[in-house]
Amino acid sequence: MRQVTAIMFVLSVTIGCAANALAYDSSGDRQFPALVLSPQVAPGDEFYLTPETLPQTNGATRESNFTATYMKTITDDLGLVVEETWTAIGQSGNGTNYGWQNLDGELKYLAFKRPDHEFLLSLGLDRETGGTGAARVGAFASGATTPRVYFAKGLGDLDIGYLRPFAVEGYGGMQFADAAPRPDQTQGGFVLEYSIPYLQSKVRSFDLPDWLRHLTPMTEVSFTTPAGRSYGVRATMLIGPGVSYGGEGWEFAVEALVPATRATGDGIGVIAQLHFSLDFLFADSIVGKPLLSSR
């Protein structure tokens, strides 16, 4: 029973990491790229697809997820996120289980923005609806609610020369399970990124190849720790070094998935994301702007 709970927990961690992959945002001249493992800070009008695969332990050989996420702004500062994940879990000697994860939604509010300091702070309230997914792929029968705090800070306002394209983003939250045996857990993560578009437009324009001008190398770290009774669940940490390519109205990112604990995974995985900025592609329609737009 403990082993099954552990598998379910690891799956929820991995899926949760992808579920946190929200849209990009900006502050001042800083454009934060669409992240893959870690959540973005602010609401937006976005749609993106995130496939991933990661070798597993504790009776599962490999878990693969395919996540679709839709984000819609209600006002300029308030938005809704809806997300669903389809999962395939390879079992040791028992074939593969397929199914949907629980439906996930989040209300997100951009609470504070300082463009001159490339800083953002927002608050989120995530709700996973229990029982909407398949237990055979680790979906919990009970739901969970997670309040979160997000931040993003670009270093462009500092006098540090070629280090100005660096930015850091992060979040922290506490997931409260509706019922046992699902544990409560703390969630957190941070991202370190170096924006070459920012280097070219704000620091110095080098004669770089066109493809290189669109890249943002970044490393994401996501972790969880059970709080209170753990039901056999252990702490996890996932590290995602990778790169994002930004086009006009779309982005593509790919990262390695490096488990930092045995409870997280059993080998190197990979995650990718194809991201569409609906507010760019459909700027003049309701698809691309807030439902209650002042413009």
Added chain:
Amino acid sequence: MRRREIILAAGSAAIMRRSTAPAFADTSAGVVVGLVGNCSVVRGGQNIPLKLGDPVATSDEVDVPADGRLKLRMSDGSILSLASATRISIAAYQTDAAGQRQNARITLGQGLLRAVVAPMAHPAIFEVGTAVGTAAVRSTDWFIETQPGSAQVGVLSGVVVLRSAATGRAVTIPARWGTRLEAGRDPVEARVWAPEEFQAVISRTNVP
């Protein structure tokens, strides 16, 4: 559509009026339709005060003082609103007999310009150049502001392409978005402008 027809008709009427003034018959570009303060035009080396109804022409340098604002209706029906402390020169403004824009090139020396560019039946150039780059559009409602060493563009509707004079790199800016361009560099990635950012440039270019 009806509004567009009215604007075009008004523009055509302005052209007809100007056609009676030989000095501007070949180079007329627009007419003053709103004015605050002591705005002027430099024409042939002479500084000439502007008043309502005065024409502006190709090669004119239009100057709006720190306490002034100016609105021009161009020969193709486009509306240019100039904020205080703004200076533009009309490098080219060619329309055909039907008032259809062929080629419009304006240089923004300093200050803030709002352009409500009239849509044309065929592709027609409308460009605003600054010291650091050029913004090109077909039809849109947008702003461009230049300061020493930089320029910024905000778009209310339509699409603007901002190109760096130094690197040749361009960025596309859709409605509700904006961006900046600094001298010698690529354009900054475009982003959604906040309502207060638009409100600031709207109020500065509002000519009663």
